[in-house]
Amino acid sequence: MRPGASPAEASVATTTKKTVSAEHSNLLQTLVNLWPYMWPSDRPDLKMRVVWASVFLLISKIVLLLVPYFFKWATDALNNKPDAVGLLPTFLLGAVMLVLAYNGARILQAGLNQLRDALFASVGQYAVRQLAYRTFVHLHRLSLRFHLERRTGGLSRVIERGTKGIETIVRFTILNSVPTFIEFLLTAAVFWQGYGLQYLLVTAVTVWLYIWFTVRASDWRISIRRSMNDSDTEANTKAIDSLLNFETVKYFGNEEMEARRFDQSMERYEKSATQVWTSLGWLNFGQALIFGVGMAIMMAMSALAVQRGEQTVGDFVFINAMLIQLAIPLNFIGFVYREIRQGLTDIEQMFDLLEVEQEVQDKPGAVELAVADGAISFKDVHFAYDPARPILKGISFEVPAGKTVAVVGPSGAGKSTLSRLLYRFYDVQEGAITIDGQDVRDVTQKSLRKVIGMVPQDTVLFNDTIAYNIRYGRPGASDEEVTAAAEAAQIGTFIRHLPDGFKAMVGERGLKLSGGEKQRVAIARTILKSPPILILDEATSALDTRTEQEIQAALDVVSKNRTTLVIAHRLSTVISADEIIVLKDGVIAERGTHGELMQRDDGLYASMWNRQREAVQAEERLKQVRESDDLGIVTRGVPAAE
The missing domain is CATH 3.40.50.300 (P-loop containing nucleotide triphosphate hydrolases)
Known part of the structure; x- marks a missing residue:
């Protein structure tokens, strides 16, 4: 979407309280609005960067999947039970070479991730600039009525938070969500093929409970985040309004009152921010508990299998490495969901601004004004x-x-x-x-x-x-x-x-x-x-x-x-x-x-003229009296009244 494009025709009313269904509908609409910024049609070079960044990310996921295998094969090689015969060349079957391959794969995977981030950096920043530009242009197109009814401080805060939120959402939505889902599928396939249906079921239940808890807890935290944003906006509005009226504050000696009003807003912000961090602690603990229980069950199943001779120590290490590796995207999914939801909360008001209709618009086919005389x-x-x-x-x-x-x-x-x-x-x-x-x-x-x-x-x-x-x-x-x-x-x-x-x-x-x-x-x-x-x-x-x-x-x-x-x-x-x-x-x-x-x-005009003339004459007489008094003080050394 080109900068300065026409605003959306439908205006969405901003409400303080929303039902769950309405909230998710609004989130979906926000994602639809975000798509042109995720996939900039006017910049083919940036679209290619997105494509290549996605390719490198997928390759890194495949490389990452090989890391636990090298760990497993190295463990079995140290136990004189090489498990990679037929899969790897002979020169790689030694424990030292497998350890080197294990670390080499980790380094390669990290390098591919950094290459992905470098490719996508310009895409994210272009999206931020494009949205900020469009919002700025749209605000100047809105009517005088709109600006008279808004507070400048609150408006600037909405734009600031919205432009910061867009980069996070674009980055996570395009380059992480789908590849992470693919990683889940690959991990599940490995467990199913290598260790049986019971391992797949435990993995699936653990992942499902983890995601379900993360979504529910994050939805709860969003309302707290909104309250914190409202308090932040209110505090910023009062601060800017007070500073813009600096002289008026001084005229009436109301510095303490202004400071008190600002502190009251910051007090509400403090409470909301504290709740945000406290709820984050509960979220992280719940995630650790769910994943810890799932890992304990699978590790116990593998340990019993090793004792029965059905698995090697390398298999035990492999399952542990796969689960630890799975914890990273699982935790990342929770982070992505929280960031996307919080980012959507931050830019929700910005898109509401973009959806406000222009009260005064040019008619279709409006022509240039041709001035001859100017009547x-x-x-x-x-x-x-x-x-x-x-x-x-x-x-x-x-x-x-x-x-x-x-x-x-x-x-x-x-x-x-x-x-x-x-x-x-x-x-x-x-x-x-x-x-x-x-x-x-x-x-x-x-x-x-x-x-x-x-x-x-x-x-x-x-x-x-x-x-x-x-x-x-x-x-x-x-x-x-x-x-x-x-x-x-x-x-x-x-x-x-x-x-x-x-x-x-x-x-x-x-x-x-x-x-x-x-x-x-x-x-x-x-x-x-x-x-x-x-x-x-x-x-x-x-x-x-x-x-x-x-x-x-x-x-x-x-x-x-x-x-x-x-x-x-x-x-x-x-x-x-x-x-x-x-x-x-x-x-x-x-x-x-x-x-x-x-x-x-x-007549009305004559009466207005007479009143103003009388007021001017009274002002001149008062001025003459004051000048006379001042002259008396200077010439006689005593006040004229004496």
Whole structure:
């Protein structure tokens, strides 16, 4: 399966508790999903590596089967009862030569195993990379709704465990399960032919009890493993969430509370992990008990046969060597089953992620968006995040090509929802949104987002250099173009005064920069992208008045001759808009220019303008009083209040 393939159409709901039948059905589906990674159809060279690795493994099993025979023949030779006459050349019948052949076979078998592992290493690592890549691509294709409802820490933990589990499952499933089964059959055939049906029956019963106990005990341990994984995910989620909100934790002095919440999760992890190791001890003891009883029975049968003269000491040694040799794949089968089950548990959530459907998908045959003028039209748009709470209730307006239309209104009126719908983070439920007459649902998302630039209120930057964050608008841009974009955004002087200039790191989410500096970087990024359509979503609402004026000047430069949709809280930033749309409760309450709306004394826009103006005037008066007080302290040496 090629990386980035389309996600599965069926979505599997993740549940906390499952019945046994449902659990095994899910495991089977996971194995089916894993098959393309086990047998990569797009890499014939890797498939040949799998084939050759399997061939060498089978040869090693045959060589391993000869090891007990050489041991038996060497023992009989030391007792002057050579048992290999007619099977081996004369020069190999001596005890010393048989001992050398015995050890040579063991060395050859070990070498073949290592050759198998070397051949398969690239197959396992390619499978890990392919699954991780596909998961990463799929996560970026999922809707904004999905990411808003997930925790980043828990999501990263799921991916981490899943990519680690895939290599184990692929390796054990392809190269060990079938060859080990063949080894069981060969061992059973040897016992049946050489020593009779009773030895075969004891071997079969021992193997069956061993596997039955291993499967039952491992199934019991899986539920404990799931609990441990859940606790681990919860602890990691809380740790990352706390560190991402480092400043907030410090603001409220809640370090101890965060540490306590993290420790509570780790306490649950500690209990589950302890149970995992304790249950492993019981599993290993039960396996040793079952195999020990089976070996004791067969060794007693062989000892009695030796006393009766029916077998030689070499036969006794051979049976013992075969049983010890059989213990290795038996123990390995238990290990393989446990690892596969635990690995499936680890990647189960990852495949659930891959099976989550894209809420917003390109239609079959979707075409590239062709932008001539960039005119935007909202036609009777209805939308709700939750069906019980409609957000937009039939919104209709146009943003003419090259013009600026502002949307204002109280919080919760649906202003930012308009930008999300235009970007197709969500699809409208009724009505349509068009650009130059083309419904945004009929064009590819990539071509749509290519022609739209966004300057958001909360600018989150990558933890990289300033140059990287500006160049993110157009990754192929030259250094000269990056510098020109920074100058146009009025941040060039600031960058030049930094010790590292454009190579300065901005920190996690850009926390090393101020709000105004981050906004300027966002503006520079959009200038570099140079889109025909621009969205300014509350781009200055979180800034102080002076910074707002500076940023607004930069935004005016960016929006010149571009179709611009401004979503604003501060009305002072939209005075020059060609049209102002006032939203209230999901409908258009008023519309017009600033002057027209201000003429309506009892209008919503006029009342909002007056309240904001009064708030600004009160802030200015308070500032003047503070400056007067400070001046009094400086000039008279006594507080102004005195």
